[in-house]
Amino acid sequence: MSAEASDRMAANRALVRRFVEEVWEKGDLDAIPDLCTEGSVLHAPDGDIVGHEALEAYSRAYLGAFPDLEYSIEDILAEGDRVAIRSRIRGTHRGEFRGFPPTGRPFDAEGIAIARIENGRIAERWTSVDALGIVRQLGLLPESVTGEE
Numbered sequence: 001m002s003a004e005a006s007d008r009m010a011a012n013r014a015l016v017r018r019f020v021e022e023v024w025e026k027g028d029l030d031a032i033p034d035l036c037t038e039g040s041v042l043h044a045p046d047g048d049i050v051g052h053e054a055l056e057a058y059s060r061a062y063l064g065a066f067p068d069l070e071y072s073i074e075d076i077l078a079e080g081d082r083v084a085i086r087s088r089i090r091g092t093h094r095g096e097f098r099g100f101p102p103t104g105r106p107f108d109a110e111g112i113a114i115a116r117i118e119n120g121r122i123a124e125r126w127t128s129v130d131a132l133g134i135v136r137q138l139g140l141l142p143e144s145v146t147g148e149e
Contacts, residue, residue: 009078009079009080009083010078011120012078012081012082012083012115012117013076013078013083015035015083015115015117015120015121015122016076016083016085016115016117016122017073017076018031018035019031019035019036019115019122020071020073020085020087022035023035023059024059024063024069024071025069025070025071027063027069029056029059029060029063032052032055032056032059033052034121035121035122036052036055036121036122036123037118037119037121037122037123038051038052039051039123040052040055040121040122040123040124040125041123041124041125042055042058042124042125042127043124043125043126043127044058044127045127045128045131061097062097064095064096065091065093065094065095065096065097065098065102066091066092066093066094066095066097066107067091067092067094067095068091068092068094069089069090069091070088070089070090070091071087071088071089072087072088072089073085073086073087074086074087074088074110081116081117081118082114082115082116082117083114083115083117084112084113084114084115085112085113085114085115086110086111086112087110087111087112087113088108088109088110088111089107089108089109089110089111089129090106090107090108090109091106091107092104092105092106092107093105093106093107093138097138100138100140103138103139103140105137105138105139106137107133107134107137107138108137109129109130109133109134109137110129110130111127111128111129111130112127112128112129113125113126113127113128114126
């Protein structure tokens with residue numbers, strides 16, 4: 001691998017780490033335009049989130065529901081213009097979440113995200129998180145669904 005390619009992948013890893021730190025850990029949504037392209041797309045399981053304003057609204061909803069959100073990167077890998085992370089996400093349900101009132105219950109889940117970098121900013125992200133595990137931990141499913149009694 002050339003030194004240039006190695007430097008580019010290191011810069012891409014640093015960009016993704018900065019996104020996690022600024023947006024998810026510090027809640028600094030004003031950092032999004034510096035970190036993501038104008039037409040950046042988050043390919044979320046329930047539909048694409050496109051552009052800075054939509055990403056800010058999406059992030060604001062999560063940070064409002066889980067104001068104590070902790071997002072730690074467990075593994076990070078880079079190849080070409082892609083960066084993959086395996087993360088652990090923890091928080092307490094303190095605000096409305098997808099129409100559900102706060103339960104005050106904590107959750108702890110793992111997730112994976114892949115980012116595509118373009119000209120030093122995030123152009124696309126694909127995410128997968130244990131959403132079923134989260135809603136179970138928050139008590140948002142009927143007992144007949146979770147198997148708990």
